[in-house]
Amino acid sequence: MKILAEGLAFPEGPVVMPDESVVVVELRAGTVRRIWGEGRSEVIATPGGGPNGAQIGPDGALYVANNGGIDWTRGLSAPDTGRIERVDPATGKIERLCDHADGRPLRAPNDLVFDAAGGLWFTDMGKTIDGAVETSAVCYLRPDGTCVAGYRGGISYNGIGLSPDERFVYVAETQSARLWRFAVEAPGVLGKPEWVATAPGDTRFDSLAVTASGNICVGTLKTGGITTIGPDGGTAFTPIDDLYVTNIAFGGADMRTAFITLAASGKLIAMDWPEPGLPLYFGYTTSSTTSSTRPSGS
Template sequence: MDIIAEGLAFPEGPVVMADGSVVVVEIMAGRVTRCWNGRTEVICETGGGPNGAAIGPDGALWICNNGGMAHLGETGPGRIERIELATGHCERVYESCDGAALRGPNDLVFDSTGRLWFTDLGSGHEDVKMVGGLYTVSPDGGTVTAVNRRSISYNGIGLSPDQRSVYVADTYQARVYRYDNRAEAQQPEWIATGIGPVGFDSLAVTEAGNICVAMVMGGGGVATVTPQGVVTQLSIPEDPYVTNIAFGGADMRDAYITLSGTGRLARMRWDEPGLKLAFNG
């Protein structure tokens, strides 16, 4: 692996930009940072806990912000934020669904129509775990619609190549689920479970439709899950918290991976090309 940046405060949410840079969030520092080889530049101080990130149809960077960590003294409301990359201006766009506050928005993706999909990991303190869910917003920017309000710990999210399916990863269950791309309440279809004592974090989909899920807790790495449920796992012993993977490069075979425990962004060549996202910066 090549190390692109280090000294980051628990980086996640890599977004590979057209100019070759990679934008990441730093959860523990409450900021968004652009990375080049050996150089970093702060784009925005969001506060809270910025998590998943994606370029929207408007060219802005959209962020899931979980509100922050209790032990850091900040537990503001979970929200979806929009950042103008040129100026760093940040605005809160969504904070609730049907009058109920979002708890811990975690990751997000846009389909080609501009529909937003995002997960909520939930929240917890001491021995209490508040459930999260899967949500969507129509391309016209309307209200937030709940697809599932009773998930355990939804984290990563992505779309199949034909965009008919929405994939989500559940951290504590180490499972991948599938939903239909439609804005109504649904029960998920189980696809696969990780091998061994691992947790699933963020994910990216390949051009062939395989689901690459970053692994945490039981040993860092990346699990590749086929749509049929076959699982293989690549160990990355350099860090126990491999939290995100995103694809880029001319042939889409450059995998950018966040090594969050050691505060690094790495790049490695992947054995198949990643799927190009609907929007890029």
């Protein structure tokens, strides 16, 4: 394990950039930070609110799921509605793309993933305000800028990812530590949720990434680590010394380097992974991944 950065303000959403730097969002600080390692990093944008997840889009920009913010003194959701934002990594310019789905305000967008067509799937976790817990949604931002809800229901939807063949959207549910999958019937249209697995013990799920073989690697809270779930529901656990392991992304020459955000200690780490990650559309690629089932942009 190698520590790439320390002192981060609740890091999430690692994105491996084409130059092999890593971008993270800092939920507590409301910033987007680029990290080169060896102590070098810089804030490239300050969207405010609660930047919670990020991905590279078809235009090379960063797309950020912003939950609207958290009242850290009380540990409750801020009342501001959330949004999807575009961040220019070169200039730091921020553009609000979407704050409604089907005419309803987004509440707390959490994590996001692009499909091959350039559409953006994302979770809207909902908020907890004055003890009331809102239901979650899985939404889809079309390339033309319209946004729809593919599914509404469930509680505390967090991490999201696509199966290698794009037949399924996977969603991690925080409070129950359950993984669900939804059949993709059309862009922005999902079938009913199907249960895949539940993590054993007293734990919580956060964000996720998918491997080239189709395994789902989920950041795991309280017990601290990564829970790897097979499409058949089998689970394995990789412990990491942090109670808030929030997210994971893959990169490196063979896509076998896992970049993992640790929110309790404020670190970004890199560690070897036993299998290659699935290259993301429009994201980091290397010559060794050109034959993968997931090419960059197609």
